[in-house]
Amino acid sequence: MGDTEVQQRGFLLGFVPGSGEPAFQAPPPEAWDTVNDGEAAYPRLSLEFWTSRQRQAANLHEISYRACYKPQLPRHFIERLSAPGERIYDPFSGRGTTLIEAALLGRQVAANDVNPLSRMLAEPRLSPPEPSAVAARLAEIPRSGPTDGLDLAMFFHPDTEAEIRGLRTWCLERAAQGRLDTLDAWIRMVATNRLTGHSAGFFSVYTLPPNQALTADKQRLINVQREQVPPYRDTHALILKKTKQLLTRLEPAQVQNLRDAALDAHFLTGDARATSDLPAASVTLTVTSPPFLDVVDYAGDNWLRCWFAGLDAAAIARDISTPRTVAAWSTTMEEVLAELHRVTRRGGFVAFEVGEVRRGKLRLDEVILPLGLAAGFRAHGVLVNRQTFTKTAHIWGVGNNAQGTNSNRVVLLEKA
Numbered sequence: 001m002g003d004t005e006v007q008q009r010g011f012l013l014g015f016v017p018g019s020g021e022p023a024f025q026a027p028p029p030e031a032w033d034t035v036n037d038g039e040a041a042y043p044r045l046s047l048e049f050w051t052s053r054q055r056q057a058a059n060l061h062e063i064s065y066r067a068c069y070k071p072q073l074p075r076h077f078i079e080r081l082s083a084p085g086e087r088i089y090d091p092f093s094g095r096g097t098t099l100i101e102a103a104l105l106g107r108q109v110a111a112n113d114v115n116p117l118s119r120m121l122a123e124p125r126l127s128p129p130e131p132s133a134v135a136a137r138l139a140e141i142p143r144s145g146p147t148d149g150l151d152l153a154m155f156f157h158p159d160t161e162a163e164i165r166g167l168r169t170w171c172l173e174r175a176a177q178g179r180l181d182t183l184d185a186w187i188r189m190v191a192t193n194r195l196t197g198h199s200a201g202f203f204s205v206y207t208l209p210p211n212q213a214l215t216a217d218k219q220r221l222i223n224v225q226r227e228q229v230p231p232y233r234d235t236h237a238l239i240l241k242k243t244k245q246l247l248t249r250l251e252p253a254q255v256q257n258l259r260d261a262a263l264d265a266h267f268l269t270g271d272a273r274a275t276s277d278l279p280a281a282s283v284t285l286t287v288t289s290p291p292f293l294d295v296v297d298y299a300g301d302n303w304l305r306c307w308f309a310g311l312d313a314a315a316i317a318r319d320i321s322t323p324r325t326v327a328a329w330s331t332t333m334e335e336v337l338a339e340l341h342r343v344t345r346r347g348g349f350v351a352f353e354v355g356e357v358r359r360g361k362l363r364l365d366e367v368i369l370p371l372g373l374a375a376g377f378r379a380h381g382v383l384v385n386r387q388t389f390t391k392t393a394h395i396w397g398v399g400n401n402a403q404g405t406n407s408n409r410v411v412l413l414e415k416a
Helices: 003-013 072-081 097-104 116-126 131-140 158-176 182-194 216-226 235-247 252-263 303-309 313-320 326-343 365-374 391-395
Strands: 032-036 041-047 087-090 108-112 266-268 283-288 344-353 378-386 407-414
Touching: 032 365, 072 087, 072 097, 072 283, 072 344, 072 407, 087 097, 097 108, 097 116, 097 252, 108 116, 116 182, 116 252, 116 266, 116 303, 131 182, 131 235, 158 182, 158 235, 158 303, 182 235, 182 303, 283 326, 303 313, 326 344, 326 365, 344 365, 365 378, 365 407
Parallel strands: 041 378, 087 108, 087 283, 108 266, 283 344
Antiparallel strands: 032 041, 344 407, 378 407
């Protein structure tokens, strides 16, 4: 084995830079294979790098969003490839898993997403409030609001819908007046997350899990099939309950880290290929996961959340349009990686997670690695995190490692 391959395998095994100490025992030979870019072979290691157990991270992460990865994934790289005070970035930030985990660990953060809903879900969690302050603000918010012709009776009890409209009107008016403060933003974030779901902890009647919203017609069908009628839900009480749950187990040092990160956080809303507001060579580590071809309908899943937040779901859908072919997707990712090379400092890293699609038949890590090399990065190889159980997979009847929900394929790149 050559010196270069030894060094690459050292990074994949989890060496802390400069320490020379491995994070865990060397895996068996059968855990290794290679990715070939046409000129050289790069190691690929398949193991369980981080726990598959549920709720092993901070409760603050428990904001649902489609196709989000576990907080343990960014933590694995943040702890090994960055130091406190350095900036961590995610150009496809979604619910904000990378930036929240980075902030909890004392790093500075930057995030971008084409969907403005992403910032609404992530930024408030950098300023965690006291539950008593949330309760006091909720007491000021009217429990009714004006109708707008949108029929939501298939999801909500009339009194619940009135309260939702009251919350929506309060937040939209305060934002228009420039008076939306961190408490309002927190309440809007929690309410957005509680709109629909499959338990009594949500505002709606029983429906899909909260990371996606059915169409009105499909919800009517579920109501008929289940012989259900939307019950009344006290939205203010549920917001306060969820607030307390999100803040459970937060240590004072973590709260301070979050607030410190909020002071210098960069939030961008736009195309990950053009982030001119992010200075060159300002990022130590990027941990990200882009949309995988046309696997997830991000805009369609969030139509109800967009309505609540006053966002144009149709316009967002046009912006989020995901390439349907590998060739088109590769062209987009090539431009994203070029931009990541610009914003990454020398010696900085990119951990680019691409999961598995088409039941593992399409390995996007084999697409991304040569694109990273073409952008000017050095490639260390690929980590494939294998898990033996995930709750989401069992909800949908998906067998372990069958459709990508149990596997993470991460290409590790470095700017030399």
